[in-house]
Amino acid sequence: MIAAYKGRSEVVKHLVRKGADVSLKDDNGNNTLHLACVTGNVETVKCVLSPKVVDINSRGEGSVTPVMEAARWRHREVVEFLVSEGADVSLVDVAGNNILHWACRGGDVETVEFVLSLNKVDMNAKNRSGRTAAGEARAYGHQRVVELLVSRGAQ
Template identity: 45%
Template sequence: MKDIIEFLVGMGADASVLDASGDTILHQACIGADEETVKYFISQDIVDINCRGYRGRTPVMVAAEMGSVEVVKLLVSEGADLSLVDTEGCTILHRVCRRGHAEVASYVLTQNRIDINARDMAGRTALDWAKGKDMHDLLVSHGARSL
């Protein structure tokens, strides 16, 4: 995929165009958990690493929702801001817990950049969204509280 994108950009394709939902090509690469393509877009400085897409989600939020811990780590190492919230008031941790990705949640928690008890616009914490005992126990061990 990266080779095709490099070719198209080299031929003049505008990689900064948004799709119909407001996502950038970086968001799309994160949806596909395509680490090489994400690296390419970061190296080309085509879009802001913390740009907002559909419902105010950043690329790192999208990668986290997809369960791609390697892409999340890459984005964080390149300056992705884990403290941002989307238009629903959700942190990256809300999004990860909603999907049940314990490995990503564990990594995000080690970064110490998120209020584990932050509430979304509906008043829910990440613990309220946690799927499965493993997610619940992980969050509680880091001090999470529920409604």
């Protein structure tokens, strides 16, 4: 888990070859894939997924999925890879946040544009706090993301 969190793909590859169980969870409920997505090293993410033992849509702390973590931490390349591998972008966490909410918290315009291009998330969906994705972007000070969403019809 630490190697994945630090983005040490060569170490992760070695450990996976030696039989490391990447599906184990930490005290917060996050598995190795969640931690790799926080750091955003796509090679590490590929290594963690290679033994096919981790559910790409696994739920971690707060029911957050790995692709939500990648979006939150501004790792568009990881988001794109996970989607290409079958990550379900329609899922929501326990607080009602979808991947677009998480991408807007992160504030990376390219990640937000990619999520929007998938046409699988209602950009005006509200989380349990009553915030839309644009509301999240505004709350986190990401004005360019707010402008993008408004230009696409967000409320």
